[in-house]
Amino acid sequence: MVTRTPDNTTPRSTRYLFVLGLVAMGLGFLLLLLPVTDAAMRPVGAVALLFGILLVGSYFLGRLKAEMSADNRAAEPTWRKPAHGSAGYGSLPVSDAPVAGARGALARPAVAAPAQVPQAALLPLPPAPPPAAPAIAVPASWTLALFDRMSAQQFDAVCEALFAQSGFETRCQSHGATGGVTIWLYSRHAQQGKDSPVAVALCKQWPGQPVGVRELHPLLELMASRQLKRGTCATSAICTDNARKFAKYNGINLLDRQAVLDLIARRSPVQQQALLALAQGS
The missing domain is CATH 3.40.1350.10 (Trna Endonuclease; Chain: A, domain 1)
Structure with missing residues (x-):
């Protein structure tokens, strides 16, 4: 199974254009809708609004193309290299398992079965004996x-x-x-x-x-x-x-x-x- 991973690596310059488009659109709305704005500034507002719409539209169009390209790459199967000296192109593998007898095929390491632990090893260990008290030396002769x-x-x-x-x-x-x-x-x-x-x-x-x-x-x-x-x-x-x-x-x-x-x-x-x-x- 192939797992699809979304492509979030959008170029930084494209993000800057998107932000610039939003600013141009906001400026255009202000110049067109505010009643205190001079009539001579309304054409400037219309141009700014149109410019902002173009930048924002270009940003979303680029994102749509990038997602379609990512879907095509995710669905593309892996190709197997043809054997040395054979003609033609490679063919799609039947499965992800390596082909037996093929040169260059990588063998998967065998997983060893877990060793059986003896039942005696699972029993709790007996408590350690307490340390013996130090022996007091008894003098064999008279001293002070x-x-x-x-x-x-x-x-x-x-x-x-x-x-x-x-x-x-x-x-x-x-x-x-x-x-x-x-x-x-x-x-x-x-x-x-x-x-x-x-x-x-x-x-x-x-x-x-x-x-x-x-x-x-x-x-x-x-x-x-x-x-x-x-x-x-x-x-x-x-x-x-x-x-x-x-x-x-x-x-x-x-x-x-x-x-x-x-x-x-x-x-x-x-x-x-x-x-x-x-x-x-x-």
């Missing part, structure tokens, strides 16, 4: 950083086991939810006075603050209540210089985090692993 990971109860358990490994019998008094523990130390080899402690230890973390003289006063009161000359304060924090002087003057063995770590290092490998298990809550 391990003190920052321990809870108050884990630190109390480590201190009690540490004194038990030294050969003492321990009896503990917990300080409750605030953390900390009082450990009464008894000698296992004493023949007399087995119910009397030989020393007392105060163990507490005091996180985020250094241990000063004020933190040692409760331990000094415990020593005085049992008339003990020996006492130990163990902490995972650091201690001030005034606290060290006060402890030395009053018979208190002050163990900060580094001193506790050194004391653990003097234990056997088996004992260190047992303390490490308590620090990790296992």
Whole structure:
């Protein structure tokens, strides 16, 4: 099927003549019809009107010829070039399909059938598993950083086991939810006075603050209540210089985090692993 396309490509000069014709016609009407116009100007108006009619008529006549020419071109069939060496003119093609076996005929590309998509590919994919949480490295040996990971109860358990490994019998008094523990130390080899402690230890973390003289006063009161000359304060924090002087003057063995770590290092490998298990809550 041939589709007709209107020809709108009118030359620009023809459009200008059309506009000029309209202006001439308007001027002619004004000179002929207005009562105030001088009688001498009416012949000029008639000439202008006639000139405008000629220009406008020429414009529409040209448009009519252009449309007739476009119709003739649209109805004209395409000719097929004759074969090489043959005589005569070409003949009209029977259809738009290429002639089989003709030289120079263009073969239409074959349209491939759409590939069959497997049914399994149309099923929705399972949701991706959530990313695994990063594993927290568990230290295999004692370090200073391990003190920052321990809870108050884990630190109390480590201190009690540490004194038990030294050969003492321990009896503990917990300080409750605030953390900390009082450990009464008894000698296992004493023949007399087995119910009397030989020393007392105060163990507490005091996180985020250094241990000063004020933190040692409760331990000094415990020593005085049992008339003990020996006492130990163990902490995972650091201690001030005034606290060290006060402890030395009053018979208190002050163990900060580094001193506790050194004391653990003097234990056997088996004992260190047992303390490490308590620090990790296992």
